[in-house]
Amino acid sequence: MTAPSDTGVDQALAALPESKRELARMLLAARRPVTARPAPRSGAGPVPATALQARLRRREQTRPGTGTGSHAVRLTGRLDHGRLRDALTGVLARHEALRCRIADAPDGGRPQLTVDDEPVLRLMCTDFTGRAPAEQDEAVRRAVTESAETALSLETGATSRFRLLTLAPDEHVLILASHLAVFDGWSSGVFLTDLAAGYRDGAAGLAPPELQFPDYADWQRHWLTSSDGAAELDRRRAAFAGVPPAPRAAGGFERGHLPVHLDRGPGSALDAGLALGAAEGATPFMTLLAALAVVLARRDGSTDVVVGTPAAGRFSTQLEGAVGQFTTVVPIRIDLAGRPSFSQLLHRTRASVADALAHQRLPVDELFTDGTQPYSVLFALHNYPAVPFGLPGIEVNQLPGPPARHLELYSPDPAATLACLGLVERDGEIGGTAEFNRQAAAPEDVTALLTGIEDVLRHAAASPAPPGITTR
Incomplete structure (x- = not known):
């Protein structure tokens, strides 16, 4: 028996009453085999939100504004306001x-x-021309802060807002705010690339990406309930069997931020450690993660360490050009039993990282469904692609933004997270911001994690074959 063509199916669905049409579409979709990677969804009806989106929505209902992400750019040059509006709308x-x-x-x-x-398009334009430079600087600072604190509405679709501040005829600041439920770090690069193209060439040339975020959300729900997805989910849960959930802070969650930095340069512990890692085939992330695992093992007196790391979640190239919240947290379990040398630990860490990243299709909220998590520390060495945001005749510079709000994004239970060490390697330096839970740690506790990493690398580089890593 030949399967009906897509055209025939669409005609048959159109003939049904509207109340039955979506049910019929869902039943037909359930009969199709679920591919291992996302594909365009059938129909344009509602799709289930992802588990992460559902969690962020619940959080937003009790703490409005916590889901807002914001950043700003300074535009120096003659800006065409009409072209900018058209490009944003595009x-x-x-x-x-x-x-x-x-x-x-x-x-x-x-x-x-x-x-x-x-x-x-929700765009607010404010004119600050004629004001003193100090007043303008304060107005920009205040506007950036307000943008990051503005509650956006998932229910009404008001998930993005923009502000254009005019400081002079050839000086503007553009502030972009989007809800984290629909916009991740990678999306920033996609958005700015598209905005530049729309401003330069016209919005009509902005064709839709091959896959949209709702395609991904629809696929994820079907795949997780398919035999293949359910089997992978069971195997991954088994890999964390016996790992206790991270303890919750008695006081709950209170956000704090701390600038962090790892010293580099000739003879530094960091450079020596990274060189050792490279010789063992480990990336800088793997080397730093192995050192962090030693620090946590010694702190907790355990040879079984789990660290969470944010992953872009764009495991298919078709997802790379789409805006959406694809980020997931990949828990990495590292075994320090048997007093391994640091070289041995590097090989274990490399294998653990490769295995964990192979499962980034599994959302952490689906992996640990009871709202707990096995990690209290998150670690990231960010590698979002650098995007030159170029507008014709305009110089563009990023402005310092508000501190990140990653702990609630990356943690099913923020009260169980001590800190997220978010590092960036740029211009030969490694630094960034640590976001931490003030109810679980003090700033000096967070700093001790970084100094501990440097100490581990210093000792590892000084003794290529150390007697073994102990947890005490």
Whole structure:
């Protein structure tokens, strides 16, 4: 028997009453084999929100504004306001994630994503020309802070807002705010690339990406309940069997931030340690992670360490050009039993990282469904692609933004997370910001993790074949 063509299916669905049409579409989709990678969804109806989106939405309902991410750029040169408006609208039209609403499902189940047909540009323009430079600087600072604290609405689709501050005819600041439920770190590069193209060549040339975020969300739900997805989920859960959940801070969660830095230069512990890691085939991330595992093992008196690391989650190249919240946390379990040398530990860490990243299709909220997590420390060496945001005739410079709000994004239970060490390697330096839970740690506790990493690397480099790593 020949399967009906897509055209025939669409005609048959169109003939059904609207109340039965989506049910029929879901039943047909359930009969199709679920591929290992996302594909365009059938139909344009609502799809279940991801588990991460559902968690962020619950958090937003009790603490409005915690899901807002914001950053700003300074634009020096003659800016065409009309072209900028058209380009912003074109980017919103290109990406379904920026036109999504997330609301309760009629049956009370997982919240649903629906996509508005037309983009709505929310752009506030403020003129600060004529004010003194000090007043302008304060106005920009205040506007950037307010943008990061503004509550956005997932239910109404008001998930993005923009502010354009005019400081002089050839000096502007553009502030972009988007909800973390629909916008991740990688999305920033995608957004700015598209905005530049739309401003330069016209919004009409911004064709939709091959896959949209709702395609991914729809695929994820079907794949997780398929035999292949369920089997992978069971295997990965088994890999963490016996690992206790990270303890919760008695006081709950209170965000703190701390600038962090690892010393580099000739003869530094960091450079010597990274060279040792490279000789063993370990990337800088793997080498730093192995050293952190030693620090945590000694702190906790354990030979079984789990560290969470944020992963882009774009395991298919078709997802790289889409805006959305694809980020997941990959828990990495590292075995320090048997007093391994640091070289041996590097090989164990390299294998653990490769194994963990092979499972980044599994959302952490689906992996640990009881709201707990096996890690209290998150570690990242960010490698988001650098995107030159170039506008014709305009010099563009990034402005310092508000501190990150990653702990709630990366942690099913923020109260169980001590810190997220977010490092960036840039211009030969490694540094960044540590976001930490003030109810679980003091600033000096966070600093001790970094100095501990340097101490481990210093001793490892000084003695290529150390007698073994102990937890005491």
